[in-house]
Amino acid sequence: MKLDSKIPEGPLKDKWTYHKNNVNLVSPANKRQIDVIVVGTGLAGASAAASLAEMGYNVSAFCFQDSPRRAHSIAAQGGINAAKNYQNDGDSTYRLFYDTIKGGDYRAREANVYRLAEVSANIIDQCVAQGVPFAREYGGLLDNRSFGGVQVSRTFYAKGQTGQQLLLGAYSALSRQIAKGKVKMYNRHEMMDVVIVDGKARGIIARNLVTGEVERHSAHAVVLASGGYGNVFFLSTNAMGSNVSAAWKAHKRGALMANPCFTQIHPTCIPVSGDYQSKLTLMSESLRNDGRIWVPKKKEDAEAIRAGKLKPTQLAEEERDYYLERRYPAFGNLVPRDVASRAAKERCDAGFGVNKTGQAVYLDFASAIERYGKEQAHMKGLNENDKELVIKLGKEVVASKYGNLFQMYEKITDDNPYETPMMIYPAVHYTMGGLWVDYNLMTNVPGLYAAGEANFSDHGANRLGASALMQGLADGYFVLPYTIGDYLSGDIRTGKIPTDSKEFDQAEKEVQDRIKKLVGNKGTKSVDHFHKQLGLIMWNKCGMARNEKGLKEAISEIAALREEFWKEVKVPGSANEMNPELEKACRVADFFELGELMCKDALERKESCGGHFREESKTEEGEAMRDDENFTFVSAWAYNEKPSESELVKEELKFENVELKTRSYK
Amino acid sequence: MSQVAGLFNSSLARKYWMALTGLFLCLFLVGHLAGNLQLLLPLEDGAKDQFNLYAKFMTTNPVVKILSYLTYISILLHVVDGIVLTIRNRKARPQKYAYNKPGANSAWNSRFMGFLGTVILVFIVLHLNAFWAKMHWGPIDTYMIDGEEVKDLYTLTIASFQDASAGLGMTIVYVISMIVLGFHLVHGFQSAFRSMGWNHPKYMPIVMTVGKLFGIIIPALFALIPIYIHFIL
Amino acid sequence: MKLNLKIWRQKGPNASGKMVDYQIDEVSPDMSFLEMLDVLNEQLISKGDEPVVFDHDCREGICGACSLHINGEPHGPGRGITTCQLHMRSFKDGDTIYIEPFRAKAFPVVKDLMVDRSAFDRIIQSGGYVSVNTSGNTIDANATPVRKENADAAFDAATCIGCGACVASCKNASAMLFVSAKVSQFSLLPQGQPEAKERVMNMVSQMDEEGFGNCTNTGACEVECPKGISLENIARMNREYLKASLTSK
Structure with missing residues (x-):
């Protein structure tokens, strides 16, 4: 198989304009004859559904939640990047493009990333016009903040709820089209399969989660905006319902899965507290601006802390190991996410972890409190040597900056982070990999599109903070509406796609059989029982650090566990009712296949890049080492029933506008 | 929905009428109290004649007449609207909670406005029957002041509360009713402002305080009258 | 801890x-309430x-999916x-905990503790948006300054997660806090002005149609709202509606 990424001709900065001017259009009268299905209503899905409906297509949108407003984009905290240069700090489209390519460790496609940077400014205009209440300055103009690893202030935000505000903006645009009858919204519906007719995506099979009914929906094109697959690890910062099933079904029907092993692990999450844990909570990256990360220098101290015999505050400065500051003096606590996560793992694996499970490090604000307190005392002309006063003043400053995060931490852990250091540990957060798409966001299956986190396109091997929201909205508002018309222009005479064809029959039957198999299974173990085990294998062997031996083990362990799952899983209740256990079972079954493919992908990529760290490929100092000569490509995988035997299709990446460099934070 | 329906039948509009009639009745209470406080004047200073003349003025003056009709209409609207809203509100939750702890999030009187209002309505009926009906249709004694015939509402009032058999009961009923009115007003006064949308972070605390004082002082003064007549006069 | 659940x-x-x-049995104080239900299931x-069916998704307090009326209070x-x-850890060993679905005519039960809150979606569809196409060809984001005070207040109102706790706590099952x-x-934003009158009229009309009760300003919603949406918004909506009713043609 050969992949055509369909990158338009011309210089980088003109590609998108040139492309937009040359794609085929569909006339308004013909758009009324064309149906489009959008699966998922997060930033990418809601914005795509709204935009396509506005243009005149008949859109059917599907989400498994009870309302499109609950998609997991809502949980994004920090902000959204846009090259507006409102702060006059020299930002530009090129700089945003460059930062994103470099942040992705040179494993993303130049043309896609440049387009993303180009439309970023429109996103802000659009959202403001929709009434999204971004943070403003006293002059009434928009405020910006800086974000990890870049040298400009280009992040627009709405306190710690930027994702929520943007999603509600897209949801309101979607609601407007639902009211107009241009979007038919299917809440509590899960996509069970894609239907391919004559080689083209022509519809989906969906299950009504309330009644259990399996339904057929046809369309001229299908857009998958179904999010990421971090939940393959069981524990992640994803929502409980986030899943890979829609994308995986597409993969099974022929769409290639690209770079599945590129997973972002976020360094500042609240550690696991017990076996019952169902999910992990992220603490904003901004905490690393003032918090210092450390573990005890001596193993005995770490052991004493774990046993509850010693408190962190009892350890003197010289008994602490500020390992990020030690290893990366230039960037210190502000190294990128992947680096910080790996360093924490390294310390904990070496036996220096600090909570009961030994899987946590300290994030300490004591010195920030003292520093700010002294500053305040000085400014107010008070006694800088009065320790109590200084600490009181310092706490006030820290509270004004991070108050809500500290409160959230205390609610979950019952520890007061003003008094004792926070405990944090890395957790799975985002998946850069996803369905392979060309420049038009179309997968290799004609008429099947993938947008947002569900595709692989823009973040390479590591995503920068505040870029996920940008990509989701860019895909939905500004890219798909142009590119999908080019494809649909060929369908103006097709007429409505019938749902009684043999392809629909076949797809529905397969879905029904699978459901029957799961519900009728005579097993004894719950779905979560298997999901937790899968998660553990993935975390231990395909997590922050990977090696050949572990990955090979993981592949066989997953295959064995998958077999056991199908034999031993128990799904209570029936198929004809609201049955969350059945929903979970269907999703976990797909995670089993995906997990194996992720390990295979990680095994084949014998270099370290971004979020993918192969222990065999590191420098003498233990830092990640990319292998540009052999791995400057996208790994796209074709489905195989045994995922570890999938066929690899390479899309070579060409860098004509940036020079490949090694990232260094020393 | 047409704009006319919007001003009469929508849930919000019904609240406007509730608020407007309620606030008007608050004004009425002030006027009524000012008149009734004359009952507290010492008898030797001519309290009887002053009160009876005032009573005559209140039942005959055309402007007062208009105001009194407005008051009747307000009471009627307030009651009818209250009933309609209560019925709608009950329908909004057909299945009740097996275990509910409303005290955790709201004051009891704010939740029992309908009940408090019903008690007040019963009181109004009793009160009208005891004085207003007699004033209008008798039986009531009359006498002459400066060649003008007046009805002796003063003596009737004093006698009612001092009556050996029913006076104490009546006093107690009046005092309890005024306590009920107080709770109704403490919530109703500020609630009316909110319902009308007259809300501003700067002024709302003032409204809240005034509402509380209003709900305490006005009923307390009203209650003072029967207590004074029964126990002191 | 051991607990009795109803x-x-x-x-x-x-x-x-x-x-x-x-x-x-064996409930750890560090569990979240939903994790306790996971263990029960x-x-x-x-x-x-x-197993007991209940709505939940993000498990970090932002998606608004989880509901539950626990010991007499929403959330x-x-x-x-x-x-x-x-x-x-908010409970003690041996406690009895009542767990019920949010109750309202407009929130019919789907199964067990799961209710249908699509009434909220329909209210938003009746006018909870600015009618602007998503072409990206609008004016520059900084072309219309917005008073910071208003932008902040608009944000505070916009943090609503649509969970329905306001309805569940209100003795009248009123949706006024959500709608307002x-x-x-x-x-509060200049972008919302052109359709302000139609918006409030239509949204209130839809709210009534869904069968929610009226607001009697008990303030329960404000207390129970997980995002602390202020009662002030209800007064603001009353004002907007009055203005619209009196001045629309």
């Missing part, structure tokens, strides 16, 4: 339901019973949190 079980929308008693599945005894952020939060967000 949970509402209802097979489906048209079935009748009842409170059922369960016992659960594991227990039920292993015994061959049907349980805590303040400023959703059920998924409620932790078991959306009306307020747009009425």
Whole structure:
């Protein structure tokens, strides 16, 4: 198989304009004859559904939640990047493009990333016009903040709820089209399969989660905006319902899965507290601006802390190991996410972890409190040597900056982070990999599109903070509406796609059989029982650090566990009712296949890049080492029933506008 | 929905009428109290004649007449609207909670406005029957002041509360009713402002305080009258 | 900890339901409330019973999916949190906990503790948006300055997660806090002005149609709202509606 990424001709900065001017259009009268299905209503899905409906297509949108407003984009905290240069700090489209390519460790496609940077400014205009209440300055103009690893202030935000505000903006645009009858919204519906007719995506099979009914929906094109697959690890910062099933079904029907092993692990999450844990909570990256990360220098101290015999505050400065500051003096606590996560793992694996499970490090604000307190005392002309006063003043400053995060931490852990250091540990957060798409966001299956986190396109091997929201909205508002018309222009005479064809029959039957198999299974173990085990294998062997031996083990362990799952899983209740256990079972079954493919992908990529760290490929100092000569490509995988035997299709990446460099934070 | 329906039948509009009639009745209470406080004047200073003349003025003056009709209409609207809203509100939750702890999030009187209002309505009926009906249709004694015939509402009032058999009961009923009115007003006064949308972070605390004082002082003064007549006069 | 649970079980929308008693041991104080229910469900599945159905998704207090009326209060005894952020350390060993679905005519039960809140979606569809196409060809984001005070107040109103705790806590099952939060967000921003009158009229009309009750300003919604949406928004909507009713043609 050969992949055509369909990158338009011309210089980088003109590609998108040139492309937009040359794609085929569909006339308004013909758009009324064309149906489009959008699966998922997060930033990418809601914005795509709204935009396509506005243009005149008949859109059917599907989400498994009870309302499109609950998609997991809502949980994004920090902000959204846009090259507006409102702060006059020299930002530009090129700089945003460059930062994103470099942040992705040179494993993303130049043309896609440049387009993303180009439309970023429109996103802000659009959202403001929709009434999204971004943070403003006293002059009434928009405020910006800086974000990890870049040298400009280009992040627009709405306190710690930027994702929520943007999603509600897209949801309101979607609601407007639902009211107009241009979007038919299917809440509590899960996509069970894609239907391919004559080689083209022509519809989906969906299950009504309330009644259990399996339904057929046809369309001229299908857009998958179904999010990421971090939940393959069981524990992640994803929502409980986030899943890979829609994308995986597409993969099974022929769409290639690209770079599945590129997973972002976020360094500042609240550690696991017990076996019952169902999910992990992220603490904003901004905490690393003032918090210092450390573990005890001596193993005995770490052991004493774990046993509850010693408190962190009892350890003197010289008994602490500020390992990020030690290893990366230039960037210190502000190294990128992947680096910080790996360093924490390294310390904990070496036996220096600090909570009961030994899987946590300290994030300490004591010195920030003292520093700010002294500053305040000085400014107010008070006694800088009065320790109590200084600490009181310092706490006030820290509270004004991070108050809500500290409160959230205390609610979950019952520890007061003003008094004792926070405990944090890395957790799975985002998946850069996803369905392979060309420049038009179309997968290799004609008429099947993938947008947002569900595709692989823009973040390479590591995503920068505040870029996920940008990509989701860019895909939905500004890219798909142009590119999908080019494809649909060929369908103006097709007429409505019938749902009684043999392809629909076949797809529905397969879905029904699978459901029957799961519900009728005579097993004894719950779905979560298997999901937790899968998660553990993935975390231990395909997590922050990977090696050949572990990955090979993981592949066989997953295959064995998958077999056991199908034999031993128990799904209570029936198929004809609201049955969350059945929903979970269907999703976990797909995670089993995906997990194996992720390990295979990680095994084949014998270099370290971004979020993918192969222990065999590191420098003498233990830092990640990319292998540009052999791995400057996208790994796209074709489905195989045994995922570890999938066929690899390479899309070579060409860098004509940036020079490949090694990232260094020393 | 047409704009006319919007001003009469929508849930919000019904609240406007509730608020407007309620606030008007608050004004009425002030006027009524000012008149009734004359009952507290010492008898030797001519309290009887002053009160009876005032009573005559209140039942005959055309402007007062208009105001009194407005008051009747307000009471009627307030009651009818209250009933309609209560019925709608009950329908909004057909299945009740097996275990509910409303005290955790709201004051009891704010939740029992309908009940408090019903008690007040019963009181109004009793009160009208005891004085207003007699004033209008008798039986009531009359006498002459400066060649003008007046009805002796003063003596009737004093006698009612001092009556050996029913006076104490009546006093107690009046005092309890005024306590009920107080709770109704403490919530109703500020609630009316909110319902009308007259809300501003700067002024709302003032409204809240005034509402509380209003709900305490006005009923307390009203209650003072029967207590004074029964126990002191 | 050991706990006694009294949970509402209802097979489906048209079935009748009842409170059922369960016992659960080995509850850790560090569990979230939903994790406690996960453990209960594991227990039920292993015994061959049907697990308890409840809505939940993000489990970090932002998606608004989780609901539950716990010991007489929506989202349980805590303040400023959703059920998924409620932790078991709020309870004591041996406690009895009542768990019921949010109750309102407009929120019919789907199954057990899961209710249908699509009435909220329909209210938003009736006007909870600015009618601007998503072409990206609008004016520059900084072309219209917005007073910071108003932008902040609009944001505070916009933080509503649509969970329905306001309805659940209100003795009248009124949706005024939810509707007014959306009306307020747009009425405070210049972008919302052109359609302000139609928006408030249509949204209130839809709200009434859905069968929600009226606001009697008890303030319960404000107390129980996990995002602390202020009662002030209701007054603002009353004002907007009055203005619109009096001045629309």
